[in-house]
Amino acid sequence: MTKFIFISSFLLLILLLISCATANKIATLKPDPDDAVPLVYESSPSYINLPVTIKLKDIENKTNALLNGLIYEDNAIESDAIEIKVWKEAPITINNAHLGSVEKLTTVLPLKVWIKYRIGTKKLGVELYSYKEFNLNGVITLQSEVNLTNWRLHTKTELKSLDWKESPSMVLMGKNVPITYIINPAISLFRSKIEKKIDESIEKSMDFKPNVLEALEKICTPFEMSQTYSSWLRITPLEIYTTVAKLKSDTFVLDMGMKCNMETLIGTKPNTKYDKNKIILKPVTQIPQQINTNIAAISTYLEASKIMTQNFKGQVFGNGNKKVSVQNVALWHKNGKLVIALDVVGSVNGMIYLSGIPQYNEKNKEIYFEHLDYVLDTKDKLIRTASWLAQGIILRKIDANCRYSIQSNLEEGKKSMMTYLNNYTPMPGVFVNGKMEDIQFQKIQLTNQALIAFIHVKGSVKVSIDGLK
Template identity: 70%
Template sequence: MPKLIPVVLVFAFLILLTSCANSQKITTLKPEPDDAVPLVYENTPSFINLPISIKLKDIEKKTNTLLSGLIYEDNTIEDDNIEMKIWKLAPITIENNHGIGEEKIKTILPLKAVIKYRIGTKKLGVELYNTKEFNLNGMVTLLSDVNLTNWKLNTTTELKSLDWVESPTMTVFNKNIPITYLINPAVKIFRSKIEKKIDESISKSMDFKPNVIAALEKICTPFQLSETYESWLRIAPIEIYSTNIKLKNDTFLLDMGMKCNMETLIGKKPDTKFNANTIILKPVSKIPEQITANIAAVSTYQEASKIMTKNFYGQEFGSKTKKIKVQNVAIWHKDSKMIIALDVIGSINGTIYLAGFPQYNEETKEVFFDKLDYALDTKNKLMLTANWLAKGFVLRKIQQSCRYSIKPNLEEGKQSILAYLKNYSPMPGVFINGKMEDIQFQKIQLTNQAMIAFIKINGTVNVSVDGLK
């Protein structure tokens, strides 16, 4: 029995040696990440075309809301010898004048006017005046030139004709006496008042800014592209461009464009960057129909690490009896390179560090790491303890898993964006439609906190306003 004890000890010692040989602990120095600073990256502005169409009937409806009942009143006769009240008798109609080579709108205004006109003088403190009262009931036709200034549709209106529904009268001895042959020259007395009132009402009814700003605020509110990846699209407008307004048939057409920054962010819903006070409307002669959207897809290192950890799940690296399994992956930025930390178990236990440059494969839609190699300290430790792991063929096998496809993200992002181009209504009366071509990858930029993938999208966008609010 005592002779068996040394034998048992020898076997135990051999088992211990074998165990140590099969599983060695490696302790490597961690390449510390760069200091965490605010996320700053280069974003190429996007240009989005926003053609807006508004029907004349909407302008007509709003103008009638603004002009109702008594539309003008002047109760002071002393300043210009005229006292006047004008009522709108029926709804105003606004239509295209269809003139050759001109863009004018025609406004027909049914009205009633009571005008007091004072003739006379004041001499030596004695007033010698004769005041006449005119009762007018007719249909006024006005033509207006149209232009866009400082977000507003401005008109220059001219009274073209006045057709009397009833013969104009003058009150003489409490009786209404027809004075048709006298009143036409007197129309000049109040025509400027009518023209001005129409211009003011159309300008108020066609102030684009509240509608456009409200629509832009909705569009620029970050919206979720993917619930799975917690990705959000955020649009930050820089400038708004506009051509002059055009009248076609029964619709006003306004070509607008927006210069903006677009980005996708991972994680919780980001804050909006929309600020109505900084938006400026700049006039331009022409805006292209095709849009170009340059989107910065922000992928945090934490999120990328999760995806790569899934890629390594269940895989073994090595040969014969010398193998390792990757349990966890973490990546970060260091001196313009990506550091990839692999927590491994098996023949080697510990953390090995790789360094490389992220690249993108256009065909497979994958992010991979070029010139991937062990970090210097890791390589030295492996040469001493696990030369087999430091060899190139093992590294190449590991490199194959150090990649992840963003194709699902791109496709899901495309489908999410398309949903906002199919009669999407960010607010009542505003509808967005459009189409989008394939997403084109541009480049990758590294920051201290995330990898930024820049992509470009071409397409068209149309914004229609159906009923001004």
């Protein structure tokens, strides 16, 4: 039995060698691709909403961390007969004032005040002074107007009231005498200092540029949308817009928008094009909520060739003893058309070249090649050596394998995109949400390095940057 198998295998090998020896060899001229140049294509920008929300509690926590201990000191008792030290006595609270249609920050600062007051005169070079010291507890209430300048929220704070826990007084000539007339004028000495301290602390705590830039860096890092097709989505910011910051309830809301280019690339993970040093903040009055996104789906000819080779796998063209199969496919650009190089084996061995213009059929959701035909040299060689292969019926069968529906690709693309629009978190405190209403294929553009399909997506995308972590 083993001997029989060996003889059978040997005979099959001989038949195969004879078959290969008698197959026609075709030597066609290769249409050289256009010179490679940097990939340049027409692109339409997209817009993504970037609402920044910051809780007042976050501002409060950061302000308390920045403003601690002794916050004011005046030791020049000689000039005004008073020496003052002011400490933050307890944590600061920051709330929304809700003053009618105007919303301001209300800051409540519990404080401890130490006052040294000088009583007496100086006559004939003799100092006739006595000193009294007071330790008082009170609460300062401040209100702040808010505006946005250069990535920071700035406040203009004004002291509204100072309430003492007990009325300041001292014993003078055996009597308990209120000293409000002494203390309250002293407030003016440290009032501007306290207001400035609050403004400086809030400004430092409200520098949200690092948070936004870090979030943008994560968003603009290409991420894989489909492992099956090795497709990657890359976002490249062009401009950042922002509206006036608004205080709503217990939250600061800053509507931002990003003008960007969105690309889908096939193959290995592409490099990011994000450069934080080029980000400029531009003020606008309104950010659109409904956005139209244009995505450039870029497929290099090398990657497209791999996919096309898979499409031809197992396909045989012809019949009887006149048939070929395609072993490999290569694509490149030539004079505004796409060259399709087929490496065939069978009754004819060698390379045959076709060319056509890729088009999109909206009804069938498929890519096809208009005016697909053998290039001139290939056609001449086939007519002389394998006219059956040059016939239109074989070309139509090959043409059928060069068509493929992208309906499932559009649906899969939409499904993949939705996974990144449902509370996707590229980093803590950053949330991506949105909806997709429709995906429309627009056009195909050929470059020297890739085939680019432009897709128009209707919907909305919001990237919420929450907090000051």
